[in-house]
Amino acid sequence: MHGGNVAIVGAAETRDLGTLPDRSVLQLHTEAAMRALSDAGLGPDDVDGIANDGMPPFDVSHYLGIRPRWIDGTSVGGCSFMLHVRHAAAAIAAGAANVVLITHGESGRSGVGTRPWAPDPASLSGQFEQPFGAGAPFATFTTPVLAFLEERGMTRRDLAEVVAAQREWSDGNPRAARNRRISADDVLAAREIAYPFTRDMCCVVTDGGGALVMTSAERARDLPSADRAVHLLGSGEAGGTPIVSQMDDLGSFGAFRTACGEALRTAGITHADVDHVMFYDAFAHLPLYMLEDSGFVGRGESGAFVADGGTRPGGALPMNTNGGGLSYTHTGKYGMFAIQEAVRQLRGEAFRQVPGVEVSVVQGVGMMFGAAGALVLGNRT
Amino acid sequence: MSSGPVPSPTPETAPFWESTRARAMRLPHCTPCGRPHFYPRSYCPFCHSAELEWREVSGRATLASYVINRRPGPAFEGASQIIALVRLAEGPRMMTNLVEVETDPVSLRLGMPLRVRYSERGDQVLPLFAPAEVAA
Ligand SMILES: [Zn+2]
Numbered sequence: 001m002h003g004g005n006v007a008i009v010g011a012a013e014t015r016d017l018g019t020l021p022d023r024s025v026l027q028l029h030t031e032a033a034m035r036a037l038s039d040a041g042l043g044p045d046d047v048d049g050i051a052n053d054g055m056p057p058f059d060v061s062h063y064l065g066i067r068p069r070w071i072d073g074t075s076v077g078g079c080s081f082m083l084h085v086r087h088a089a090a091a092i093a094a095g096a097a098n099v100v101l102i103t104h105g106e107s108g109r110s111g112v113g114t115r116p117w118a119p120d121p122a123s124l125s126g127q128f129e130q131p132f133g134a135g136a137p138f139a140t141f142t143t144p145v146l147a148f149l150e151e152r153g154m155t156r157r158d159l160a161e162v163v164a165a166q167r168e169w170s171d172g173n174p175r176a177a178r179n180r181r182i183s184a185d186d187v188l189a190a191r192e193i194a195y196p197f198t199r200d201m202c203c204v205v206t207d208g209g210g211a212l213v214m215t216s217a218e219r220a221r222d223l224p225s226a227d228r229a230v231h232l233l234g235s236g237e238a239g240g241t242p243i244v245s246q247m248d249d250l251g252s253f254g255a256f257r258t259a260c261g262e263a264l265r266t267a268g269i270t271h272a273d274v275d276h277v278m279f280y281d282a283f284a285h286l287p288l289y290m291l292e293d294s295g296f297v298g299r300g301e302s303g304a305f306v307a308d309g310g311t312r313p314g315g316a317l318p319m320n321t322n323g324g325g326l327s328y329t330h331t332g333k334y335g336m337f338a339i340q341e342a343v344r345q346l347r348g349e350a351f352r353q354v355p356g357v358e359v360s361v362v363q364g365v366g367m368m369f370g371a372a373g374a375l376v377l378g379n380r381t
Numbered sequence: 382m383s384s385g386p387v388p389s390p391t392p393e394t395a396p397f398w399e400s401t402r403a404r405a406m407r408l409p410h411c412t413p414c415g416r417p418h419f420y421p422r423s424y425c426p427f428c429h430s431a432e433l434e435w436r437e438v439s440g441r442a443t444l445a446s447y448v449i450n451r452r453p454g455p456a457f458e459g460a461s462q463i464i465a466l467v468r469l470a471e472g473p474r475m476m477t478n479l480v481e482v483e484t485d486p487v488s489l490r491l492g493m494p495l496r497v498r499y500s501e502r503g504d505q506v507l508p509l510f511a512p513a514e515v516a517a
Contacts, residue, residue: 143448194448
């Protein structure tokens with residue numbers, strides 16, 4: 001399923017991102033789908049596989065007049081799309097599908113055509129998190145961070161530096177929700193949401209969508225989009241915990257280690273081969289966990305690496321080059337947008353393009369510390 | 382009586398919530414490997430045995446991590462709340478709220494000793510924690 005035999009041949013976001021009260025969730029899915037198919041040089045009639053999260057996949061295929069013979073509704077939160085890409089690659093390699101369409105749409109800000117979220121008081125979260133006020137991600141996903149920082153001798157300034165570094169990437173990008181540079185001092189001085197997190201350490205909340213089209217590398221060579229194909233070189237996925245309090249280690253997430261480790265191993269590469277990373281940042285602590293858990297820096301080294309410019313423009317490891325979920329967009333499931341930016345960088349089409357990107361690693365997380373998915377993408381096999 | 386969501390027990394968690402209503406806290410302990418676990422399950426997550434026994438724990442814990450939520454949901458009537466991860470003396474970690482302490486990081490130190498408090502919520506009783514020096 002790996003080794004460059006499967007490619008992303010179409011990738012697109014909705015025309016607009018941000019506040020889109022005039023569009024339903026289904027419209028966001030399908031607008032992104034049609035734009036991604038157009039990008040690939042394919043049409044709905046070419047699609048025989050469909051995957052998405054957040055609604056039954058056949059809601060999207062039926063809307064577009066597609067009759068799929070392969071369906072994947074894997075729903076593990078914001079990293080579902082990393083798993084869809086991995087599963088689609090297996091399906092294509094096995095002959096279970098020829099062309100797979102993966103869609104995302106979410107009216108995260110406006111709530112148009114979406115069901116309200118109602119936690120079940122008998123669920124694990126309903127019994128052991130919600131009663132204590134841990135419902136919103138900003139007061140739940142964030143709970144282990146002080147343990148992470150303290151065991152490393154790091155402080156909340158290290159969280160602020162993550163935000164400042166990523167604003168250099170989104171600076172001036174009209175598609176980014178937060179697109180002005182900011183200093184770590186400014187980040188620390190912003191309104192407190194859940195100590196130690198201030199406003200800018202928490203992701204934006206937006207409406208939008210994105211879609212991917214995948215097929216075999218052989219088929220990709222015959223498409224008009226052939227010279228822009230992005231190959232799946234490796235992938236991994238892993239399950240974590242349904243409630244944050246039960247993480248094995250508050251200072252490290254095993255699912256990142258498992259997923260990223262398998263992605264690098266199946267790609268047959270080492271960290272030194274990676275030119276660019278997209279690390280799912282619903283909150284400012286996640287890139288720090290990911291830098292360490294995925295092995296790009298040693299345990300305890302993430303804060304200094306970011307503060308010293310390692311992830312900024314010109315740094316050794318360009319990270320979250322669209323500004324990330326903290327600055328670019330976050331509909332509720334950011335994973336699709338992390339993949340989109342990796343594809344743009346590999347195609348040489350990014351707003352703030354890193355020169356010479358050939359290999360990109362995308363690390364996703366979902367349902368807080370519930371799941372992880374990682375992809376190694378390359379612009380050659 | 383505190384305000385907020387009320388937990389709804391399931392068959393495998395009901396003895397836990399029955400114990401807190403009696404102002405004690407019991408957890409499943411595995412007979413073969415001797416370890417307690419949280420949240421309550423039908424099998425030991427360490428050795429996968431189904432031979433479990435409910436035993437009372439001490440109610441002593443230490444502060445493992447926390448956030449001070451400045452934007453509590455409407456059910457919580459607006460006051461800042463400390464959402465804490467605490468490590469029970471017997472080993473398992475759980476989420477709770479800290480009470481009888483200022484909602485200020487100056488008053489909070491990771492590793493500080495805590496003692497359980499019980500607080501009514503609807504028809505259930507939640508285990509909350511207070512600094513041990515206050516609760517002593
Ligand atoms: Zn056992």
